[in-house]
Structures are given as C-alpha cells and as structure tokens.
Amino acid sequence: MSRTKHDNLLSLFELGLLPLFLLSLVYILSGKLGLMLALPPGYASPIFPPAGIALAAAFLAGRRTWPFIFVGSLLLNLWIGYQDQGNIGTTGALVATIIALASLLQAILGSAMLRKIISLPTSLDNSREVAGFLLLAPVFCLTSASLSVGGLFLLGLVDARELISNWVAWWIGDTLGAVVLFPLTMIFTAAPFTLWRSRIKTVALPISAVFVFFVAIFIKTSQWEYGDSLSEFKQYSQQSLMQFQSKLETQEALLAQTAALFARDGDDAVSRNEFARFADRSLSRYPMIQALSYAPRITGERRQAFITKQQFELAQFTITERNDQGKLQAAGFRDFYYPVTFIEPLSGNQEALGFDLASNPLRLTAIVSAKQTGALVASAPLQLVQEKQGQKGVLLFMAINPQDPYSGVVTSVLRMGEFMTQLLPEVSPHLYMRLTDAEEQSTLYDNFGPEQPRPLFSRTLDFGGRSYRLETAPTPLYNQMHRSWQSWGVLAISVLSTGLLSALLLLSTGYTARIEAQVADRTRKLRDSEFRWKFALEGAGDGVWDWDVSNGKVFFSRRWKEMLGYDKEEIRDSVDEWKNRLHPDDKKATLAALQANLDGKTPIYTIEHRLRCRDGSWKWILDRGMVVSRDHNGRPLRVIGTQTDITERKLHEQLVQRLAHYDALTGLPNRSLFDDRFRQHLTSAKRDKQMLALMFIDLDRFKPVNDDLGHHWGDELLKQAATRMQACVREADTVSRIGGDEFIVLLPSIKTLDDAFRVAEKIRLALSEPFMLDNHRICISSSIGLALYPDDGLDELQLLKNADTAMYAAKAAGRDTIQHYRNDMQLMGLKQALEPGGKDNLEL
Structure with missing residues (x-):
C-alpha cells in the first residue's frame, strides 16, 4: 500500500504527535470561548465545543488521544479556577481533576457507542449513521454533566438549590457542543481526506455561520432577560433610597424638637431627668436613633465650676478628649468646650459623657457650620467615642439658638452599620448595599461580600450639608429567584436546528460525492469508446451530447434532437447551435456554469435552462456534463453530458405554486x-x-x-x-x-x-x-x-x-x-x- 493511499485511510490524529498536542490546545481555547457564555457561577456553558472535539478525536484515533483530552480539560479548568480565585488551591486542583476525568470518560463512552453504528473510515453520508449520532449524543453527554456537577456539589461549590439547573445547563452545553462540533472536527481531521475537505465550503462554512448567528441571538436574548430580571431590583433599590432619605429626615425632626426643648427653657433650665424623660419618649418613637445628646458651650474660665456642678449628680464626670493613641484623657486647657452633658440612652454610651466635641476638628467644623446656618449639619465619617465594633458613625448637629454664639448644641449619634441594617430588613436578602460619604470617599456601610459584584444602581442624595452615595447590586438569591430559561430555550432550538441542518448537508454532500464518483467512473470507461449509442441507452431515455472542445463540434444524440421536435432533420453539430437555442434569460447563468466546469472549479456541470424547440416554443431542460479529458496543461479536450426534459415538472411546480397562492x-x-x-x-x-x-x-x-x-x-x-x-x-x-x-x-x-x-x-x-x-x-x-x-x-x-x-x-x-x-x-x-x-x- 502506498503512503498516499495509507494516509487517506488514517485520521489526522493518527499521523503524529503534533496533531495530538494541537488537540489539547484547541480543547483549551474552544473551551475558554464556550465558558465565556457560562451561567453563574461559571461552570455550565450553553454550548461547550470541546465536547464535540474530544468525541471526534477519541472516535477517530482511540486511546492515542485519551491523555491529550485529559490534559486539555485539566489545563482549561485550572486556568478558569485561577482566573476566578487568583490562585490554584487544593480545591481548585481537585475540581479540575474531577471535570477532566468526567470529560475523558464521556469521550471514551461516546466514541465506543458511535463505533458500534459507524465503521471507519466513514463518510458519514447515510441516514442510519447520521440519525444514530444525533440520537446517541444526548445519551452519552449525561456522563460529564452527572459526574462533574455531582463532584462540585459534594465539594460545596454548587448550592443544592442550583443543582438541577446547573446539571441541565451542563448537559445541554455538552450535547449541543457534540452535535455541532463533532461533524466540523471530522471535516478537518477524518479520512478519506478528499471527501471530508470538499465539505469545508458546503458544510463547515454554512454551519459555522448559522451557528454564530444563533449564538448571537442567544446573547441578545440573555441580555434582554437580564435587563428584564432587574426591574424588581430597581424598584427595591429606589424604595431603599426613599426609605433611607425618609429616616434621615426623621433625625432632623427629632433634633429640631430637642433643640426647641432647650431653647424654650434655657440651656441651664433643663435637668438631667427632664432630658431623660424627653429622650425616652422620643427614642421610643424613633428606634433608629443610637444616641441623643446635649452639649453646652463652656468657656475655659467656667470649666471647673461646670465640672463641679455636674459631679453633684455624676461623681466621675469630667471633660475628656482622645490622645494620639485614641485613649480618653482629661481635656487640655482651651478657650471653650462643648462637653457631652446629657446623653440617652446612657447605657452603652458612658464613655461619651463629658467628651468635648470641640476637641475633634471634624466635630468642631460641624458645630460651627450648624451655628452659622441654623440648620442640621452632618459630620464627616468618624470613629465614635462609644463604638466598640469598629463601625463608622455620623454625628448630626443642630444649634439650640443660632443667634446666640454662647448657646449649646444637640446631637444625634448614628452608627451607620446598625442604621442601615435596621432600616431595610425586608430587602436585605435581595440587595447588596454600600453607603459612601461622597466628599470624603469614605465607606459608611458595605455588605457586598467577598465577590464584590459590580453595582447596578447608584444614586446621590444631600443631607446635613453633605452628599451620600447609595449603591446596590442584586444578591445571588435575587438572581436565582429571577432566573429565566427563555434564552436557553432559544439556543437549544436554534443549535439543534443547526445540528439537523448539518446532518442534511452531510447527507446531501455524501450523496453528491457518490454520484460524482459514479459519473467519473462511467465517463472514464467511455472516454475512448466509440459506442456512443451505448452511452445514450445508459442515459435511460435522456438526450446525450459529446463536445469536442478543440474544434467546437458537438455530437447530439437522436433523443436529444427528438426533445426539440426534430426527427430526420439534422441540427448543426456546433456548440453555437446549442448556445443560440438558449433562452435569453437563462444564457448568462448557463454559460457561467459551463465555464466553471471547464476551468475545473466545479467537478460537474449541472443547471436547469430553457431551449427553443423547432416550433418556436420553449422546453425546460436539466443539463448535466463533465470534462472527461484534458491536455497536459489542464485545458479541457472533451466534455460529455446528458439533458433531461423537465418541462412537465416545471409546469406542475408552477401550477402548484399558483394553486397555493x-x-x-x-x-x-x-x-x-x-x-x-x-x-x-x-x-x-x-x-x-x-x-x-x-x-x-x-x-x-x-x-x-x-x-x-x-x-x-x-x-x-x-x-x-x-x-x-x-x-x-x-x-x-x-x-x-x-x-x-x-x-x-x-x-x-x-x-x-x-x-x-x-x-x-x-x-x-x-x-x-x-x-x-x-x-x-x-x-x-x-x-x-x-x-x-x-x-x-x-x-x-x-x-x-x-x-x-x-x-x-x-x-x-x-x-x-x-x-x-x-x-x-x-x-x-x-x-x-x-x-x-x-x-x-x-x-x-
């Protein structure tokens, strides 16, 4: 057996190591492209091309390809894991190994099942083989979906609520990958090479174009579904923003009432008990308040007298401030102080009692602004004196009497973490939230979690002289509750249709190849034969023509002439005679098809056209032919063909068309x-x-x-x-x-x-x-x-x-x-x- 003939019986994967290394590379790259369409958390893709590539490789070359399929799958999943986590840990390596083994096992089982109905080498051009492949693909693709998703579930990487959806998505992705990519891989790797390569234009390109088109529709549908699924999320976010703003306005109303208490009775006229009773009533109405306090303005000369007076009620009272290490200490001497004198609730806020608000530049700035504007002023984010949990807070200041430079201030203390948590308990399972002081770019509250999804809703509001930005994103629970499978349905129908189209093209091209081979074999036998009538008889009633290209003469058989109404009268044995009988509307396309065959661009000349009959009428003709001999430069010497009268068929088609419309x-x-x-x-x-x-x-x-x-x-x-x-x-x-x-x-x-x-x-x-x-x-x-x-x-x-x-x-x-x-x-x-x-x- 010659080397050329031997190669035509072997697949590309059996001819050396390079194609096998390319198998691993193509597996990785095509898998990465497929996983770009994956549903969260990124495991199940709507179509997974490596499933079809691995199946074709294992089917064609068997055990030689198994290590390379395993390595390709392993490297692909290690790559994906590294991108997701930034490193490859033990769990990541274990996940990659499980999926690689499952993918290899699926390729082995699938190839074994296909070899029972398809023998090698194959042209995959009969209905039994094609139908068997389409029916078996969903069956053996159960392997990887079951083993891989099951392994991810046991490792805790797939939630029980998402187990079925991920399994279905994985199975669909592998099935569609096998249906589409198996025949495309065969076109570039299978033997006999001549037949399979001839399908690049007739099968591979149309299927690839249609498939890309349907994937584009899937992506567009997914985007529409995603936008539609976010409508309720936007309502939640807008509701949260309104409630947040409403609660802030509540704080302003409370501080206005508190300031009015001291403005009515005078700073020194309100006792600690009176303030406690007032605060108790107010705090019961406004549970979102963390602390309500009063701080008078005390000059340096009055400092000791003020401390002595307060110690009659609270023996440990003193004016304090924080040192450089953040520890409380007795306040140094200054011209004036704003010590927290009353604070409710007192429990949990003891350290704030006596703290000089003017000792902190941020608080002092807010106090000055409140006294100058007469409006509520919010401080920049700061660490609260009484805070033990590390969460940031905001102080709201309001002057008791803005016209009196010696009057004190009332304050409301907000621990922003607790404020936000208590504010929106009903939407918290559905929303991630982040609250940021826009001026300081300081985060006051953030529950986005370690995955840090991109915020999809962002609004800025002004309060207390500052700007705050509220950002939200949907949680996994929200996405799960609003997941839609419409785009998957579109993709499944579309790509299955592509698979069926692929099957039809394989069948049609295989049939055409067989016919071409039969015609070529027949014309070779007749090339030098002088028994033209034998060829006419073999034409089963069709007209026969034999064209000597070198001199332009054409032999027309008796049946050829009878079709045009001629009996004894002869027709000139010239190719011009035939050209002159062509219908004007058909001439250009007919001559172009004939020239393509003469130039070797098409193996067979086949076209339907009309010829003028003896009585001037027109007949529809199916004209077929092929070049049977060429000179050493490749120029055509002889062309043989047949013509079939299809007028009745054409009339029937026109009649059916008219009756239908x-x-x-x-x-x-x-x-x-x-x-x-x-x-x-x-x-x-x-x-x-x-x-x-x-x-x-x-x-x-x-x-x-x-x-x-x-x-x-x-x-x-x-x-x-x-x-x-x-x-x-x-x-x-x-x-x-x-x-x-x-x-x-x-x-x-x-x-x-x-x-x-x-x-x-x-x-x-x-x-x-x-x-x-x-x-x-x-x-x-x-x-x-x-x-x-x-x-x-x-x-x-x-x-x-x-x-x-x-x-x-x-x-x-x-x-x-x-x-x-x-x-x-x-x-x-x-x-x-x-x-x-x-x-x-x-x-x-």
Missing part, C-alpha cells in the same frame, strides 16, 4: 398570499412612515343570485366582480378574495384618506353597474369598510378587525356605501343586530 375561481390572490403581501407592505409603511389603506368589501344582494339563478351564475358574477375591482386599482395594489362574496383590497403608499376614498368610490361605482349573466341583467351593490394605518391600527390584526367593523357599519347604514372606521363603531353590536341569520338577513 391564488383563488381557483377568480384568479385573485388568496388569503395566504394576501397576508404575506400585507405583512411586507405594513413593514415598509412602518419603516418609511407612510400610510396604508385596507378595505373590506362585501357584495350586497349576492345571496338571491345564488338562490334564484344557481351557484354557476353566482360564480360567474364573482369572476366579473373581481375583474371590475382589479381595473379600479394600481398595479402595486392587491385585491384578494377571502371567501364567498367577501373581498379585501390593500392600498400601500397612499398620501391621504381622500386617496383611499377615491379608490373605494371607483370600486363602489364599478360594482353598482349592472352585470349581464346569460341575458340576465343582474344589479348588485357593495358595502365597503375602510381602515388606515397608522390612524386606525398599528398591526395586521387590528387593521383587519377595524376594516371589518367599518364594513358592517356600511351594511347597517343601508348598503352601497363606504364607511371609514371610527372608534364608536361597535362590531359586536352590529353582528348581534343582524342575528339570527347574520349578514344574510341584510342581503334579503
């Missing part, structure tokens, strides 16, 4: 053809912002014609009525009979309502003229309902309904009239008025 009685377009034109014209009208008119026409007093003269004359009347209506419209308009004596007229691209009325009036007048039926003078009329796009409807259904409504209104108005649809027309009321008997009663 035209009314058998009147010859008008039927409802199917009308609907198609209606959709096209309505799409054009929407795109070009043009008007379109639709008319429902019903013949008045038609029923008596059928009853008195019989259905034969009724049919004749319908034919004449159809002819008159067609004479009233433009070539671009459509008149259609939809049943009985009912017609529809479509007027695209009209300018005004008057244009439509003019055409309707022409039709009404034409139908009111007497009809002559076998010396019977028949007079009828018509009721016409008119509806316009876009005024009376935006789609086919609404326009048809409204035109029908207007037609019934015309009936009710006395017949022989035209009615334009109005909103006050009640079709159902009109129909009920006509019952029993319906419209026929009005005819009588």
Whole structure:
C-alpha cells in the first residue's frame, strides 16, 4: 500500500504527535470561548465545543488521544479556577481533576457507542449513521454533566438549590457542543481526506455561520432577560433610597424638637431627668436613633465650676478628649468646650459623657457650620467615642439658638452599620448595599461580600450639608429567584436546528460525492469508446451530447434532437447551435456554469435552462456534463453530458405554486398570499412612515343570485366582480378574495384618506353597474369598510378587525356605501343586530 493511499485511510490524529498536542490546545481555547457564555457561577456553558472535539478525536484515533483530552480539560479548568480565585488551591486542583476525568470518560463512552453504528473510515453520508449520532449524543453527554456537577456539589461549590439547573445547563452545553462540533472536527481531521475537505465550503462554512448567528441571538436574548430580571431590583433599590432619605429626615425632626426643648427653657433650665424623660419618649418613637445628646458651650474660665456642678449628680464626670493613641484623657486647657452633658440612652454610651466635641476638628467644623446656618449639619465619617465594633458613625448637629454664639448644641449619634441594617430588613436578602460619604470617599456601610459584584444602581442624595452615595447590586438569591430559561430555550432550538441542518448537508454532500464518483467512473470507461449509442441507452431515455472542445463540434444524440421536435432533420453539430437555442434569460447563468466546469472549479456541470424547440416554443431542460479529458496543461479536450426534459415538472411546480397562492375561481390572490403581501407592505409603511389603506368589501344582494339563478351564475358574477375591482386599482395594489362574496383590497403608499376614498368610490361605482349573466341583467351593490394605518391600527390584526367593523357599519347604514372606521363603531353590536341569520338577513 502506498503512503498516499495509507494516509487517506488514517485520521489526522493518527499521523503524529503534533496533531495530538494541537488537540489539547484547541480543547483549551474552544473551551475558554464556550465558558465565556457560562451561567453563574461559571461552570455550565450553553454550548461547550470541546465536547464535540474530544468525541471526534477519541472516535477517530482511540486511546492515542485519551491523555491529550485529559490534559486539555485539566489545563482549561485550572486556568478558569485561577482566573476566578487568583490562585490554584487544593480545591481548585481537585475540581479540575474531577471535570477532566468526567470529560475523558464521556469521550471514551461516546466514541465506543458511535463505533458500534459507524465503521471507519466513514463518510458519514447515510441516514442510519447520521440519525444514530444525533440520537446517541444526548445519551452519552449525561456522563460529564452527572459526574462533574455531582463532584462540585459534594465539594460545596454548587448550592443544592442550583443543582438541577446547573446539571441541565451542563448537559445541554455538552450535547449541543457534540452535535455541532463533532461533524466540523471530522471535516478537518477524518479520512478519506478528499471527501471530508470538499465539505469545508458546503458544510463547515454554512454551519459555522448559522451557528454564530444563533449564538448571537442567544446573547441578545440573555441580555434582554437580564435587563428584564432587574426591574424588581430597581424598584427595591429606589424604595431603599426613599426609605433611607425618609429616616434621615426623621433625625432632623427629632433634633429640631430637642433643640426647641432647650431653647424654650434655657440651656441651664433643663435637668438631667427632664432630658431623660424627653429622650425616652422620643427614642421610643424613633428606634433608629443610637444616641441623643446635649452639649453646652463652656468657656475655659467656667470649666471647673461646670465640672463641679455636674459631679453633684455624676461623681466621675469630667471633660475628656482622645490622645494620639485614641485613649480618653482629661481635656487640655482651651478657650471653650462643648462637653457631652446629657446623653440617652446612657447605657452603652458612658464613655461619651463629658467628651468635648470641640476637641475633634471634624466635630468642631460641624458645630460651627450648624451655628452659622441654623440648620442640621452632618459630620464627616468618624470613629465614635462609644463604638466598640469598629463601625463608622455620623454625628448630626443642630444649634439650640443660632443667634446666640454662647448657646449649646444637640446631637444625634448614628452608627451607620446598625442604621442601615435596621432600616431595610425586608430587602436585605435581595440587595447588596454600600453607603459612601461622597466628599470624603469614605465607606459608611458595605455588605457586598467577598465577590464584590459590580453595582447596578447608584444614586446621590444631600443631607446635613453633605452628599451620600447609595449603591446596590442584586444578591445571588435575587438572581436565582429571577432566573429565566427563555434564552436557553432559544439556543437549544436554534443549535439543534443547526445540528439537523448539518446532518442534511452531510447527507446531501455524501450523496453528491457518490454520484460524482459514479459519473467519473462511467465517463472514464467511455472516454475512448466509440459506442456512443451505448452511452445514450445508459442515459435511460435522456438526450446525450459529446463536445469536442478543440474544434467546437458537438455530437447530439437522436433523443436529444427528438426533445426539440426534430426527427430526420439534422441540427448543426456546433456548440453555437446549442448556445443560440438558449433562452435569453437563462444564457448568462448557463454559460457561467459551463465555464466553471471547464476551468475545473466545479467537478460537474449541472443547471436547469430553457431551449427553443423547432416550433418556436420553449422546453425546460436539466443539463448535466463533465470534462472527461484534458491536455497536459489542464485545458479541457472533451466534455460529455446528458439533458433531461423537465418541462412537465416545471409546469406542475408552477401550477402548484399558483394553486397555493391564488383563488381557483377568480384568479385573485388568496388569503395566504394576501397576508404575506400585507405583512411586507405594513413593514415598509412602518419603516418609511407612510400610510396604508385596507378595505373590506362585501357584495350586497349576492345571496338571491345564488338562490334564484344557481351557484354557476353566482360564480360567474364573482369572476366579473373581481375583474371590475382589479381595473379600479394600481398595479402595486392587491385585491384578494377571502371567501364567498367577501373581498379585501390593500392600498400601500397612499398620501391621504381622500386617496383611499377615491379608490373605494371607483370600486363602489364599478360594482353598482349592472352585470349581464346569460341575458340576465343582474344589479348588485357593495358595502365597503375602510381602515388606515397608522390612524386606525398599528398591526395586521387590528387593521383587519377595524376594516371589518367599518364594513358592517356600511351594511347597517343601508348598503352601497363606504364607511371609514371610527372608534364608536361597535362590531359586536352590529353582528348581534343582524342575528339570527347574520349578514344574510341584510342581503334579503
């Protein structure tokens, strides 16, 4: 056996190590592309190309490919794990190994099952093999989905609530990858090479283009679903923002009440007990308050007297501040102080009692601003004196008497973590939240978690002289509750359709290859034969021609001439004779197809065209041929072919086409053809912002014609009525009979309502003229309902309904009239008025 012949029986994977290393590389790259479409948490892809690539490799070369499939899968999953986590730990390596083993086992089982129904080398060109592959693919793809998702579940990487959805997604992804990529991989790697490579243009390119198109539809549908799933999230976020702002305004109201207490009675007139009772009532109404306090302004000269007075009630009271290490200590001497004198609740806030608010620049700035503006002022984010848990806080300040520079301030203390947690308990399972002081770029609250998803909602609000930014993102629970499978349904249907198309193309190209091989074998046997009539007999009744390209002479068989109406008369044995008989509309395409065969671009010349017969008529011919010999430069020397009379088939096709789209009685377009034109014209009208008119026409007093003269004359009347209506419209308009004596007229691209009325009036007048039926003078009329796009409807259904409504209104108005649809027309009321008997009663 020669090396060339031997190679044609081996797959690409069996010819050396390089293709096997390429197998691992292609596995990794195609897998990465597939996983870019994966659902969170990133394991299950809607299509996984390596499933088909690995299957084809194991099917073609068996055990030689197993290590490379395993390595490709292992490296792919290690890569994905490293990207997700930033490192490869023990768990990541274990996950990669489990998935690689599952993928290898699936390829081994799948290839073993396929080899029972498909023998090697294969052309995969018969229905049994193709159907067997399509039916087995979903079965052996259960392997990786079950083992991989099961392993991830046992490792705690897949939640029990997402187990089924991930398993289904994994199974679908592998199945679609196998259905699409298995035949594409075979095209580039399988033997016999000549046949499989010939399918690159006829199978691989069309399937790849269609598949990419459907994946694009999947991505677009997924984006639409994702946007739709976020509608409730946006409502939650907006609700949270409003509640946050409302609670902040509550703080302002409380501080205003507290300031009023001291302004009314004077700074020194309110006792500690009175403040405690006031604060207790207020805090019970406002549970979101962490602490409410009062701080008078104390000068340096009054410091000791003030401390002594407070120690009568609280023996340990003193004015404090924090040192550089953050520890509380006695405050140093200053010109003035704002010590926290009253604070409620006292429990948990003891360290804040006596703390000098003016000792901290941030607090002092807020106090000065509150006294200058007379409004509530919020401090920058700061560490609270009484805070033990590390959460940041905000102090809200309000001056008791802004006009008095010596008056004190009241404050509200907010621990922002507790404030946010208590604020939105009902939405917290659905939302991640982050609250940031926009000026300081300091985060006050953040529960986004370690995965740190991208915020999808961000709003800024102003309060207390500062700006705050609230950001939210949906939690995994929200995404799970709002997950949609519509895009997956689209992808499954689309890619399965692609798989079926692939199967059809494989079958058709395989059949073509067999026919080409048979023709080539036959022409080789006849190349030097002089027994042309034997070839004509083998043509099974077809005409035969034999063209000597070098001199332009063509031998035409007896049957070839008979097809064109010739018996004894001869036809010139010249290729020009044939060219001159070609129909003008078919000549260009026919000669181009013949030249492509002469140039070696196509193996067989095949085309349908018309030839002029002896009597001047035209016959449809199926012309086939091929070059059977060439010179040493590759120029064609001899071409042999056959021609088959397909006129009857063409006429039958035309008849079937006409019966499918035209009314058998009147010859008008039927409802199917009308609907198609209606959709096209309505799409054009929407795109070009043009008007379109639709008319429902019903013949008045038609029923008596059928009853008195019989259905034969009724049919004749319908034919004449159809002819008159067609004479009233433009070539671009459509008149259609939809049943009985009912017609529809479509007027695209009209300018005004008057244009439509003019055409309707022409039709009404034409139908009111007497009809002559076998010396019977028949007079009828018509009721016409008119509806316009876009005024009376935006789609086919609404326009048809409204035109029908207007037609019934015309009936009710006395017949022989035209009615334009109005909103006050009640079709159902009109129909009920006509019952029993319906419209026929009005005819009588």
